[in-house]
Amino acid sequence: xxxxxxxxxxxxxxxxxxxxxxxxxxxxxxxxxxxxxxxxxxxxxxxxxxxxxxxxxxxxxxxxxxxxxxxxxxxxxxxxxxxxxxxxxxxxxxxxxxxxxxxxxxxxxxxxxxxxxxxxxxxxxxxxxxxxxxxxxxxxxxxxxxxxxxxxxxxxxxxxxxxxxxxxxxxxxxxxxxxxxxxxxxxxxxxxxxxxxxxxxxxxxxxxxxxxxxxxxxxxxxxxxxxxxxxxxxxxxxxxxxxxxxxxxxxxxxxxxxxxxxxxxxxxxxxxxxxxxxxxxxx
Amino acid sequence: xxxxxxxxxxxxxxxxxxxxxxxxxxxxxxxxxxxxxxxxxxxxxxxxxxxxxxxxxxxxxxxxxxxxxxxxxxxxxxxxxxxxxxxxxxxxxxxxxxxxxxxxxxxxxxxxxxxxxxxxxxxxxxxxxxxxxxxxxxxxxxxxxxxxxxxxxxxxxxxxxxxxxxxxxxxxxxxxxxxxxxxxxxxxxxxxxxxxxxxxxxxxxxxxxxxxxxxxxxxxxxxxxxxxxxxxxxxxxxxxxxxxxxxxxxxxxxxxxxxxxxxxxxxxxxxxxxxxxxxxxxxxxxxxxx
Numbered sequence: 001x002x003x004x005x006x007x008x009x010x011x012x013x014x015x016x017x018x019x020x021x022x023x024x025x026x027x028x029x030x031x032x033x034x035x036x037x038x039x040x041x042x043x044x045x046x047x048x049x050x051x052x053x054x055x056x057x058x059x060x061x062x063x064x065x066x067x068x069x070x071x072x073x074x075x076x077x078x079x080x081x082x083x084x085x086x087x088x089x090x091x092x093x094x095x096x097x098x099x100x101x102x103x104x105x106x107x108x109x110x111x112x113x114x115x116x117x118x119x120x121x122x123x124x125x126x127x128x129x130x131x132x133x134x135x136x137x138x139x140x141x142x143x144x145x146x147x148x149x150x151x152x153x154x155x156x157x158x159x160x161x162x163x164x165x166x167x168x169x170x171x172x173x174x175x176x177x178x179x180x181x182x183x184x185x186x187x188x189x190x191x192x193x194x195x196x197x198x199x200x201x202x203x204x205x206x207x208x209x210x211x212x213x214x215x216x217x218x219x220x221x222x223x224x225x226x227x228x229x230x231x232x233x234x235x236x237x238x239x240x241x242x243x244x245x246x247x248x249x250x251x252x253x254x255x256x257x258x259x260x261x262x263x264x265x266x267x268x269x270x271x272x273x274x275x276x277x278x279x280x281x282x283x
Numbered sequence: 284x285x286x287x288x289x290x291x292x293x294x295x296x297x298x299x300x301x302x303x304x305x306x307x308x309x310x311x312x313x314x315x316x317x318x319x320x321x322x323x324x325x326x327x328x329x330x331x332x333x334x335x336x337x338x339x340x341x342x343x344x345x346x347x348x349x350x351x352x353x354x355x356x357x358x359x360x361x362x363x364x365x366x367x368x369x370x371x372x373x374x375x376x377x378x379x380x381x382x383x384x385x386x387x388x389x390x391x392x393x394x395x396x397x398x399x400x401x402x403x404x405x406x407x408x409x410x411x412x413x414x415x416x417x418x419x420x421x422x423x424x425x426x427x428x429x430x431x432x433x434x435x436x437x438x439x440x441x442x443x444x445x446x447x448x449x450x451x452x453x454x455x456x457x458x459x460x461x462x463x464x465x466x467x468x469x470x471x472x473x474x475x476x477x478x479x480x481x482x483x484x485x486x487x488x489x490x491x492x493x494x495x496x497x498x499x500x501x502x503x504x505x506x507x508x509x510x511x512x513x514x515x516x517x518x519x520x521x522x523x524x525x526x527x528x529x530x531x532x533x534x535x536x537x538x539x540x541x542x543x544x545x546x547x548x549x550x551x552x553x554x555x556x557x558x559x560x561x562x563x564x565x566x567x568x569x570x571x572x573x
Contacts, residue, residue: 018379019390026394029452032419033408045417094320097313107310113317118571120325122564124513126534127556130541130549131332132324138331139323154324157317186309215401218515218538233403237520240407247411254404265399266392 033258036251044248058252067249069239072227080214080231080257083145087152088210092202094153095160100194102161103168104176105186114165117158125155126218133222147223148231152213160205167201168194204271211261232257336550345551350539354531355555357443361532362508365447370504373455377462378492398456406449406520410436413445413521439529442522446530450517454510458503465499466492502570509563512556 004012035051036044037058043051060066065073098117102110132151133142141147171194179193195202217233224230230238236257239250345351380391397405412418413435421432436442473491482490515534518524524531524539531539533556540549 015379015382015384015387018376019387022376022379022394023390025452026397026456029405029408029412030396030400032412033404036408036411046422094316098317101310101313105306105310105313107307107314110310110314113314115568116321116325117317118568119564120321122509122567123325123329124509124534124560126513126515126537127553127560128325128328128513129515130537130546130553131328131335133541134335134546135324135328135331150320150324154320157320161317186306190313217401217403217520222538222541233401236403236407240523251404251408251411254407258400258404261401262396262399265395 030258033251033255036248037255039248041246041248044251058248059256061249062252062256067246069235069246070249070253072235073253075228076230076232076235077256079145079229080233083148083152083220083231084210084214086145086149087156087213088206090149090153091156091160091209092206095157095164095205096195096198096202097190098157098161099164099168100190103165104171104189104194114161117161119158120154121158121162128155129218129222132219136223142223143225143229145224145229148216148220149213151219151223152209152216155219156209156212160209163205164198164201168198171197200271203268207264207268207271211264214261332550333554335547336554338547338551341547341551342555344548345555348548350528350531351536351552351555353529354533354536354552357530358512358532358534358556360443361447361450362511365450366504366507366511368447369451369455370458370500370507372451373458373462373503374496374500376455376459377466378488380459380463381466395456395460397452398454402453402516403520405453406516409445409449409452410521436522437526439526442526442530443518446518446521449521450511450514453517454507458507461503462496462499465496469495502567505563505567509560509567512560 035049038054038056039051040053040055040057043053046052062070062073065071098113101107102113132154136142136147136151139147141150175193175197176189179189184192215233216231217237220231220234221237224234227235232253236250236254239245239253380387380394412420415421415432415434415437418435420435424430424432433441435445469492474487477487477491513534514532515538518530518532519535519538522530524535528539533552537549537553540546540552
């Protein structure tokens with residue numbers, strides 16, 4: 001084995017000098033959350049880097065809803081799941097249909113729709129939230145899961161259409177022509193040719209929409225209020241309102257809430273990084 | 284009379300149904316759901332919101348509300364200091380992560396975490412770390428110096444700085460990743476040629492990296508500005524706009540008015556941001572829809 005030269009050691013040291021602070025900066029808030037989740041109350045507040053008596057008791061309290069802050073934990077977890085999956089499915093349907101229509105069928109006015117979608121994509125989320133809240137009130141949807149689902153679909157669709165349109169423009173036209181020659185109707189073309197070929201992008205977009213809805217705090221906090229209707233992030237936010245917040249349970253719930261998106265992200269990393277970065281900034 | 288009639292009507296074209304081909308009809312049908320969502324949840328709310336913000340009295344009230352002035356200044360600080368700092372770090376780190384090392388690959392997998400996990404639990408975690416009595420940071424300060432650390436979220440300037448820190452923590456991975464994609468697209472030959480000519484690290488950056496990445500960098504900065512204007516979580520979850528409503532940004536201020544049931548003020552505060560937002564949006568749309 002070749003011994004590293006002094007110059008190589010120097011380069012490596014310089015890289016480590018960047019890498020170690022980056023690692024600490026990245027992990028500290030997450031590790032802190034994890035530390036609280038496995039610490040009994042007295043250890044959590046001691047400022048130690050590892051609890052003297054690590055325990056899974058906090059998870060047990062959360063799962064069995066043994067604290068009055070957590071009495072609706074499973075309902076709220078379920079609400080988050082239902083809303084995220086519905087928003088994901090609906091976004092996927094609406095955006096796939098729109099992208100197919102604009103890119104493959106070249107519907108008149110398609111360019112306009114793309115521009116409108118792009119415009120929506122650029123409206124800062126907190127700015128749209130104010131009028132959206134009133135609109136949902138006018139539609140009679142406040143405190144109804146549909147309000148949050150539809151709000152998430154509104155926010156996710158523009159980007160979804162944008163990415164799917166880019167991807168479907170890359171499919172060769174000859175495929176459509178061949179299928180039409182063989183007598184395929186437009187719907188068959190969509191179902192049997194387009195959707196299968198678009199699968200990787202559809203996975204990326206579906207994941208994106210599900211994560212967006214799962215992670216959403218502001219719209220959920222504005223649109224839903226009843227304890228049995230809110231999603232997990234709103235429940236976490238409500239912990240804050242109390243003076244005697246059980247922080248170790250808050251962090252445990254937060255940790256459980258953060259796990260699915262992290263897991264989904266790593267499972268679909270291959271699709272997501274390519275799909276999302278390509279769409280975000282076309283350079 | 285029959286002659287005048289036929290002259291008036293000229294030759295009737297084929298009916299509309301025949302002019303539209305079947306695929307085009309399907310195109311319209313398939314596009315309709317999105318158009319409906321757009322009309323119902325973008326056009327109507329935005330129009331309605333602008334209508335609510337039509338009274339000049341709201342703007343006068345905003346102008347006299349010191350919290351608004353403070354929020355506007357905070358927003359500017361957030362954008363100018365926070366975003367530029369974030370993008371500069373992202374540009375620097377994109378070079379670090381572009382290095383071919385196994386351990387750097389592993390680090391990049393972890394580095395993505397802040398972006399991949401939802402913001403509420405992590406921001407609350409930071410909030411607790413900054414707690415003056417029980418937070419881990421002040422406990423460490425106490426152990427090292429035997430003095431009490433600062434009350435991080437009690438001084439509005441420090442608290443705003445912390446909120447900017449949280450924002451950077453959360454969104455740095457995304458922009459680093461994007462800039463890294465841009466960096467990896469630069470031809471390796473250029474660097475090899477520069478190496479042969481004995482170019483230094485800073486020369487390579489100045490003459491190769493930066494010119495190739497400048498456009499991408501500017502686009503990313505502008506896009507990040509637009510999105511940061513809508514970043515409610517970093518400020519709200521860390522400081523709640525406090526102490527004494529001095530750390531609000533426009534995103535949290537609008538929601539604050541909304542919660543106080545002052546809807547026209549909420550909309551007016553957003554309308555005040557439009558002169559800054561619309562040019563950015565226009566520029567971005569032009570760049571992306573080429």
